[in-house]
Amino acid sequence: MDGPTTIFCGWAFMNLRRYEFLLYVGPGLAYFLSLGIFPLLFSIYISFHLYQLNRPELGNPFVGVANYINAIRDPLFHDALFRSFLLTTESVILQMLLGLGLALLLATEFRGCGLTRSLLLMPMTLTPVVVGLLWRYQFQPGAGILEWIASMITGKSFYVLGEPQLALHAIVLTEVWHWTPFVMLILLSGLLAMPVEPFEAAKIDGASAIQTFRYITFPLLKRSFLVALLFRTTDSLLIFDKILLLTEGGPGTATQTLTYYNFLTAFSYWRVGYAAAISILTVIILNILSNLFIRLIWRK
């Protein structure tokens, strides 16, 4: 008599078992979606409306794609985008080259190599704001040691962060200082995890050091390179705190990068609808870029 009930209970139980994972993944996913994805959808909505927070009398009328068209026409946005790409290219290339050099250097065994590796952890864990303060001080004429040494070498004293042609490169220097150890440690762990056999074989076959690097080390390091590139490229494109601390976007607009300009439009000019449109464009750029890397790095 209780056949159907049993079958039903069994079926419900089986189904519950199938969804048991929700018990674990559900809360975290719900939190992530409600605070991460929902605001993003809201932001897309905002980007199609006029949101001028300092002029509430205008209301929030639907304006279609006007904000996006404004962005495409806005020379300040173009400059900021271009500057971010420039800064990223320059600083990431320097970080990768220096990082590779240092990784190869520290992969050799010498007394104190463990200590050196530990000491080099320090810049990259330092709070970005502190890195900003630290280098602002170093660049300051009459206070910074770096500026003092530079002025002794060149014979003249000048404020690097106040020179439109140099300020962006000064920020690159700060980035290189902050993140080269990070790149170095990624590549170093790649180097240390390498199998010995191919290198022995290359030695027996009489390969030169350059050939060994080109045909064995480099291909084996490819994944580590990609990981370093992914993190450094995406974070560099979004640089914000160091810009605020070192130059506040100046002199003039010489160091206004993508996120900094976006921040200004939203929280200084209060053109929030327009700022949302810019930020959505940023999301699209970043998504394309990071997906490309993620696919290469984490493919099964």
Add this chain to the structure above:
Amino acid sequence: MSRKNLRLVLIYILVAITLIFFIFPIIWMVITAFKPEAETQRIPPAIIFSPTLNNFFRLLGAEVGSYHYGQFLFNSIVVAVFSTMISIPLGTLAAYGLARFSFRGNYSIAFSFLAGRFMPPIATAIPLYLMFNTLGAIDKYHSIVTVHALVEIPFVVWLMRGFFLEVPSDLDDSAMVDGCSRIGALFRVILPTVRPGLFATIIFTVIVSWNEFLFALILTRVNTRTLPVAATEFIVSFIGYDYGAMSAAGVVIGIPIIAFALMVQKHLIKGMTLGAVRA
């Protein structure tokens, strides 16, 4: 001198240059923090001076500028601790689910969490500001705590997922055969097994929250402002620089984090790359 010795000398010279470049600015900041005010702007710098704690007292106790830094230190700790208390349980459970159950969409969910790490913060900061502003939650602890927890979750999920995958699932099964429920197996058997990893992840979320800047800048005002945001005052609104107090602020913000990072040294790169680098 033999070739081998020459090579070793060359290595030491290069290592010395590297260390000077990367470590000197930090050491200099620490030294400046202990200098009397008159010494902080002397060029060439005095090698010998009488160290003082004055900068720290001025920073944390009395007033530098218009602010009370002791309060901001407290805020930073509160935000780091409470956001970790949200992100660790939620993220760890999610990581366990993703590591132990095979279901359709497992990878998509895992990769959505990963993609969260590469989301431009400004894109969520703008709508979150509007939302919290409407709710009257600007400059309240709960708004910045919830957002920091959101920033930490991708790290927790990917790090813990990696640690769980290193533990064979036979261990769960045998615990369940012995009468544990799955939750019981997780708490009594699996979590104790991955304890070092869990510890590293906790330290890591604290670092992430402590260093976070953009959300804190936008969502906090004078009551809940965190240390990094407060420290911008040295740049933005000061007339003349107070290098002593500025360096002291740098030490107060930076040194605890360096100490924490050295504690989890082995997992640091793994953490910063969300497990992409395994060493």
